[in-house]
Amino acid sequence: MDNTNQKKALINSEIALFLRGLIIGKVLTLMVIGGLLWWLLKPNLLSRNSADSSNSNQSFKTVSNTGSSFQTVADVPPASFNYGGSTAWASIRQLVDSQIQSDRPELQLRYVDPVNASPGSSSGIRMLLDGRIDFAQSSRPLTDEEQAMAKERGFTLEQRQVGMDGIAVVVNPSLNVAGLTVDQLQQIYSGKITNWNQVGGPNLPITPLSQRPEDADTVILKGQALGSNVQYVYSTTEAVRQLSKIPGGVYYASARSVIFQCSVKALPLGSTSSQLIPPYQEPMVSPEQCPRQRNQLNTQAVKNGSYPIIANLFVIIKQNKGQEQQIGDAYAKLLLTDQGQRAIEQAGFVAVR
Template sequence: MKTKIIGAIALAGTMVASTAAIAGETISVVGSSSVSPLMEVFGETYAKSNDVTVEVQGPGSSAGIRAAHDGSADLGMSSRDLKTSEESPEVKEVVIARDGIAVVVNNSNPVSDLTKEQVAKIYKGEVTNWKQVGGEDKPIVVATRDTASGTRGAFEDIMSLKKKINGVKVSAISQKAQVASGNGQLKTTVANNPFAIGYISLGSVDNTVKPLAIDGHKPSVAAIKSGDYTVQRPFLVVYKEGRPSAEALKFLSWMKTADAQKIVESKGFISTH
């Protein structure tokens, strides 16, 4: 029986559900707000030819990994590699796509290229004025994601934005940075402030913001595949052995098929094929 889907992508941290008129099993997927829009399309497409409903929530990668561990969801989503503390022999990771992290500024900003070092200094609060990096004499408004965000975790790793305090690794991002709860909110912050800088999933970039070249390479699928654009991370589905239903594992297997990977590319992400 084909399932009628009504999909709605909501703000990060709220329920994003594909509601079936008549359906069999419900598959729950929880985690990264970066992966959620892609997962929503996966769910809608898969449900058209399978008697299931797919429900997607995007509260963040850390929540998704926890949900996979404790069984509160069939599948977890993460847009960063698992931390050592999150790893377990029973927890399996499947790469369903790759994504670039675009460093974005307001469309009115004349700056178009920064080095990784400059970006790191901006986020640490060591560079505070656009004139220090070739822009106008205006203060830089730094926007970041919350600490549960996989995008933030990956960004900190790539940009060397971690420091040790009493032997514990912590974020080196300035306490003065504005914190956004998801890709959408961060993009809106940058779009509405001519002096803001932020970072979002490459698949979320649109004409409301301006992506910067990093070390001379603009973010694109081709530049990520060639390795020229190095600000990139995996999109993972995480599950604990024995927890997900057979239907959930079937759905996960489908995500690796050529048809599903075509969807990955159509959404501006990088396929695993």
């Protein structure tokens, strides 16, 4: 009986050893086959990984290369600066400059009003000449007199264009007149045309309103004195308020500043009476529809030059090799980035690039 049990135990042990050897052999065989497959497929795997990496990098470049932005401008001085000038730039100061300072918190800009003068391009340039601000915003080019004053003080002034605007002529909404030619507008402000019936309107005296030339954003009569019948206002806001009360009143200013106002009406302008072009996008929004709807700038006419009176927007930079020159140059570069030009259009103006 013992011999029988011993034989069974021996047989079971041999079976176990055989099975274990069989399993180990299969495992080793699978490892050899797996290693061989990895070695054969390795070039393809490396090539695929390289392609994936290249695609990933290309995707990053596409996302990153979406145009110049406020963040990409170098040499922006980390300090606080004063600036001032054109009232036409009000929406840029509100919408664009605030965005610049949000993206570049190291730069702080503070708008400064003139003392004993109304705000405008002229007063801003004078403040720059006098050293009261670091750069100026202007909606007209520099004059020879301003350039001469700068040279007398040991520096020069550079004007760098960053946008475009139209000059709009606005009247009381009740006035029935088709429009004006540039020549008629100039004769109104020189005092040669004094009644609306002289330009196809009603028998109504004309009351021209204007900022004083030394403070104004724009100048209708270059090198000529305004007529004695011109009434002077401190600002565009005051002019718009008065026009709503004066049936025969007229005023000119940045189109962006006045065409969306509900209490005045913008007139089409032209080089001739047969080519009158509105400063707003047609159809015109009537005062009754405002403020639910507002007129928008006729950007196409400004951009293609068919609108007869264009105002270019300039950053006025003091060329003195000092910090004023550095901030003026940096500010202009910020506005001329892709992001800056889009923001200028969002503020209601026309981009230059």
